[in-house]
Amino acid sequence: MIERWALVSGLKGDLDTYELIQKDLKKTPGNITLFVLGDMIGPEKNCNRLLHRLINPKSNDLQPWCIYGWWEEQILLESGYRGDQRAEALRINKGEEVVKSLTNAVDKSFLDWIAALQFGFVELDCGLIHGSSKDIGENLTLDTPPLTLLDRLTRLQVNRLFTARSKEQFHLELTEGTVNSEVEDLNGNRKKEQKVPQKAVIGIGAGKNYTLYDVGTDNTQFVQAGYKSEKRIKGFGML
């Protein structure tokens, strides 16, 4: 059986989209594991129904494996789950109204569940996180310097990093490279050439745009919920 991961993020309370994705995945061949990489909540709509569904999947739902994202971090900050800190960055950038909308969008009974979510998963040699291994709010995109991407991969000690924060869908491979290092200390000099190991950063998209990852072939498929996926990789089946 083909092992595939479905990587979803940025639902922001949108139960309809989540149901659409669940429907898609039922028709997708293979053994599917569903990962929700944060931003299940947001300030735009009431998130309680989606949260309830994620916590209590229907009998025919794929079990979602969730981590927290940037919006979850904001509500945890604002609700006192991070000590004395509050969601000041959100307050400054978006205003008090958005902070209120966010706290109103999520029933307090869900906060303990959100607080218990992990920062990320490491599966096989892959890191699954919301932003980056440095910061949950960091956007990794095609324009991020490769040196930064490599660092974020190295911090998690993984070969594939799946990220959601940028909302973009991309698959960037670091194929080769070197750097020469020369260290001088009180014991003398030593030189070393270090090579770039083959690694990749994958932006999984947000909302209706999600990603399928074929664990065996390392192929990604960018999908829009409710639509046929674009077939870009030879040998990777259509939905």
Add this chain to the structure above:
Amino acid sequence: MNQAVISCLHANLPAVEAVLKDIELQGITNITCLGDLVGYGPQPNEVIELIRDKKIPTCQGCWDEDVVDGLDACDCSYPSQLAEKRGHFAHQWTTDKLTKENKDYLANLPYSIRKDKCLFVHGSPNSQHEYLLPDMDAFAALERVENARAEILFCGHTHQPYIRELADGSIAVKIKNAAPKDIQEKEIQLPMRRIVNAGSVGEPRHGGTKATYVVHNEVTNEVKIREVEYDLELTCKAIIDAGLPPIFAWRLKNGFEFAEQAEDASHVCER
């Protein structure tokens, strides 16, 4: 023109005085300090006041931060729980000993100092607590300097002086799974960057007992590690007289990296 960079003074007044004398004898007036003025050693107020009197620009070190803010950082770098207990004792002793004026001074130190192409930090541009060890992943090391928009990064914290040059770097990337028009392959050349660790004045951990610091020639970019002898007995006696753990004196006298081997290698910080 030469500049001297000192770090990790750790309340060891005889060592600081000896290093400042050595710098003066070379005619160097441009000095930058990378923090950790206090901690472990017996003369925290005296060392702070000497640095303040000489108006030496200083970054805040991890000990300086913790003494001001409380122990909020992860202390997993301690080799054992016993070492951690001693560290906490020294933290409390230092907190009790410091004058309010000197605490305020530490509280207001900047995280970093920038002078043209040089960036001065205690640990790394990310954190006063991050160790940039001499043999850490070369790309990760280069990322620390490059993302800090510096050409030379001066740091301390490891207590091991070194100069590391990262050169002739490149990374090739390929966009996969895109429309044919968007598929790209490119190779990015990486800039040459240097990390200079100033070692430690007050608590050397390079295998010797001498205080260390570095001298950087701003014209030729040459960096030299300096080793300075100081009155070790005086500091060791002051440690004992102050009631600090005697093992701090024993460690200084023997030039050991750590006071002991880890007693509980499985210790996991849960803070």
